[in-house]
Amino acid sequence: MALTYQQLLTAVPLVLRAGNVPNIVGDAGIGKSALVEEVARQMGAQLYTTVVSLSEKGDLAIPVPPLTSDSFVETKDYGRLANVQYGYAETLIRIIKFAEGHPEQPIIWFLDEFNRGSQAVQSELMNLVLQRRINSLQLPAQVKMIIAENPDSTMLGFGDREYDVAVGDAAINDRTVRLVMTTAPAEWLKWARHRQPAINPLVIKYLSDHPDRLLVVASGPESDLTPTPRAWERVSSNLDELERLPRPVQEQLASDLFTGDLGAVVGESFAQFVLAQGSELTLAAVQTSAAGQEQFHSATEAVKVNLLREWVAQPGAYGLDTEQGAAAFVKLLRLVSADGQVAIAQSVGEAGLPLLTAMYQQAATVPAGAVATLYRELARVASQGERHR
Numbered sequence: 233m234a235l236t237y238q239q240l241l242t243a244v245p246l247v248l249r250a251g252n253v254p255n256i257v258g259d260a261g262i263g264k265s266a267l268v269e270e271v272a273r274q275m276g277a278q279l280y281t282t283v284v285s286l287s288e289k290g291d292l293a294i295p296v297p298p299l300t301s302d303s304f305v306e307t308k309d310y311g312r313l314a315n316v317q318y319g320y321a322e323t324l325i326r327i328i329k330f331a332e333g334h335p336e337q338p339i340i341w342f343l344d345e346f347n348r349g350s351q352a353v354q355s356e357l358m359n360l361v362l363q364r365r366i367n368s369l370q371l372p373a374q375v376k377m378i379i380a381e382n383p384d385s386t387m388l389g390f391g392d393r394e395y396d397v398a399v400g401d402a403a404i405n406d407r408t409v410r411l412v413m414t415t416a417p418a419e420w421l422k423w424a425r426h427r428q429p430a431i432n433p434l435v436i437k438y439l440s441d442h443p444d445r446l447l448v449v450a451s452g453p454e455s456d457l458t459p460t461p462r463a464w465e466r467v468s469s470n471l472d473e474l475e476r477l478p479r480p481v482q483e484q485l486a487s488d489l490f491t492g493d494l495g496a497v498v499g500e501s502f503a504q505f506v507l508a509q510g511s512e513l514t515l516a517a518v519q520t521s522a523a524g525q526e527q528f529h530s531a532t533e534a535v536k537v538n539l540l541r542e543w544v545a546q547p548g549a550y551g552l553d554t555e556q557g558a559a560a561f562v563k564l565l566r567l568v569s570a571d572g573q574v575a576i577a578q579s580v581g582e583a584g585l586p587l588l589t590a591m592y593q594q595a596a597t598v599p600a601g602a603v604a605t606l607y608r609e610l611a612r613v614a615s616q617g618e619r620h621r
Contacts, residue, residue, distance in 0.1 A: 234414035237263055237423075244271045247409045248340075248376045253361060255346075255404070256380045258413030259393075261460025262447060264380040267413070268342045277338040277376070278330055280323055284349035289356055292321045292366055324366070331372035339375045346404075347381040354404075362407050379408065393449070417443030420461055432468040432475075433532060438505050439464070445498050457495035467493050471506065475534035476575050478541065482534075483507060509535055515542050519550045519560060528564055537572040540564060541579045544587075552580070552606060553590035559602035562609055570616070577613040 235243055240256070244267070247254040256264050265281075272279035323341075331339060343357065361379065364371040383393045421440060424431035439446055448458040470489055474482055486507055491499030509532050517524030518539055528536060543550070543561060550557035565573060580587065595604035 234412040236414060236416035236419055237267055238416070238419055240267055240411060240413060241270060241274065243411055244268075244378065245275055247411070248275075248378070253377045253379065253408040255408040255410045256378065256413055257383050257410055258380075259447065259449060259460065260382055261462035262413055262415060263461050264413060265342075265344060268340065268344075268378055268380070271378075272340045275338055275340070277340045278334070279340050279342060280327055281342045281344055282323055283344050284347075284353060284357065285345040287349055287353050289350070289352040292324060292356060292360070324369075327375060328369075328372070331374055335374070337374065339372070341371075341375055341377050343377065343379040345382065346379040347384065358404070361404065379404075383412075415447045415461060417446045420446055429469075431465070432471045434471060434506055434509065434534070435464055435468045438502055442501075445501075448495070448498065457491070457493070457499075459494045459498050463493045467502070471534075475537060476571075479538050482538075506534070513539065515539055515546070516548075518564065519543070519548070519557075525560070525564065529567060533569055533572055536564070536568050537575055540568065540576050544576065544579045544583055551590075552587065553594050553603060555594075555598070555602045558591075558606040562602065562606040565606075565609065570613075573613045574616070577610045580610055581614065 244254045244256070256267065258264050268281075269279060271277075327339060327341060330337075343361070346354070346357070349357070359365050360371070361377055364375075364377075417439060421436060421443075424436050424439075445459050446464065447460055450456065450458045467490060470493070474485060474489060477485070486503040487500055490503045490506075493499065494502060513524065513527050513531055513535060518528050528539070531539075540561070544552065547557060550560060552558050552561055565576060568576065591603055591607050594601070595607045598604060
């Protein structure tokens, strides 16, 4: 059995309220860290994170050599003993200070990638998780612990996993509540549609058609890269930037860019999907037919931007310095996002002085005309683009 992201938003706080330690187990990139951040936000808790796989033995506490005579204890039978003190990690010090300053606010200490740490580090963390103590330092009562692990092949349902992890310690297994995390494409897509910054619509459209590709478990060394929810977020932001580039450059980069996150099979499939969008909609259709302009309304952002940039470069009989061309162009420009408009305005600027001069002269001749309107619109967009740099 496994729980989805939304179900875990209920289960994890429940386990914490019961005084127990949740152990969230899930594949890399599935969203464990994002889940803990959301749990902390909903609980109004201050969150501190330690990535155990990056920790070394002694990171949490190191002995400080005796510095004064007060650091020594004289005994009758055992001689002079050093009363060793400890120096503690910055994260632990910040937790203690926050607890003293905010005694009523819950604190979550998240130990991420717990079973990817060395055996020495895991042993050092045992008392922290099991006894809530490091040497003589007791954690404040308001500190709640959450650990997260990648699955190992001994865990039920994960026999095919090959993560470089240490097999779970029996003491940890017995003292924590294992909550296995799974993906729910419908949940993820709902989240993606409302996320800010937004997930690229093409990612949403592709995964709506292929929900089984939200998470693909690697089946061997030949598939070292596979899709995960976290990988799709990176793909979305990369695609946002790719769409700003000219079409020929998009065609050159798309396959390598996406396979670098999703692996060869899904990455190539997604690249072909992206490049195929709007291929049936031509510039000529947009310029000359009502049907083409209607189709433009429902096209993706990338298709809209590419078509209008193509129009700037190859206007034909519908130049931006003509009333007919400018009237059609400005109407479609207003259907593009603010970022897309900036990219198009840049293309107009890159077209050179002859076009800008011709537009300016026509605007001066017919101040109330379409060219004048387009000229003012492009100037406004360019000005906004400069302010946001």
